[in-house]
Amino acid sequence: MKKTNAARFLDTKKVKYDLVEYDVDEADLSAVHVAETLGQNVEQVFKTLVLRGNANGIFVAIIPGNAELNLKKAAKVSGNKNAEMVAMKELLPLTGYIRGACSPFGMKKNYPLFIHDSCLNYDFIFVSAGKRGMQIQIDPKDLISCANARVCDLINV
Structure with a gap:
């Protein structure tokens, strides 16, 4: 299994994690599908959203796979009056x-x-490893500390 930039980043921080591979369905890239494929609780498979x-x-919101981002909450916690998702064509140039x-x-x-506070309900969560078909399983406290993430409420109830 080839390491991704995300895995190399965690290696430099000396953070414990596991790389988990899964079969990709190009027709369904949703976190819900990833959770089903991994046989995991969808609330522990987090999706990474990029906003402006x-x-x-630019800022990043990390929320449970089955949740819907609340743009007003995301804007507020990030110090903005309003926020919107970046266009898909901007994702690669902005993030890699x-x-x-x-x-x-x-x-x-x-x-x-910014990561949704429900992450602290679990011993581990999954986030993308930076490549389709690969997830990082990590203790959410390690994610928060090494990525300097702020824990807050980001989703619609």
Whole structure:
């Protein structure tokens, strides 16, 4: 299994993690499908979303795979009045990652990261390893500390 930029980033931080491979369905890149393929609880498979705020620019929200991002909450916690998802064509130039493989680790720049507080309910969560067909299994506390992520409420209830 070839290491990704995200895995190499975690190696430099000396963080314990596991790389987990799964079969990709190009027709369904959703976190729900990833969770089903891995046989894991969808609430532990987090998706990484890249947004643009009106005041502070690009930031990243990491939320459970079955949840819907609340743009007002995301804007507020990031110090913006409003925020929107970046266009898909901007994802690769901004982050170095493509849709369905956007990892919170090893992006081109260190964007502010915000992770939904439900991550602390689990001993481990999954996030993209930066390549379709590969996830990182990690203790959420390690993710928070090595990525300098802020824990907050980001989703619709």
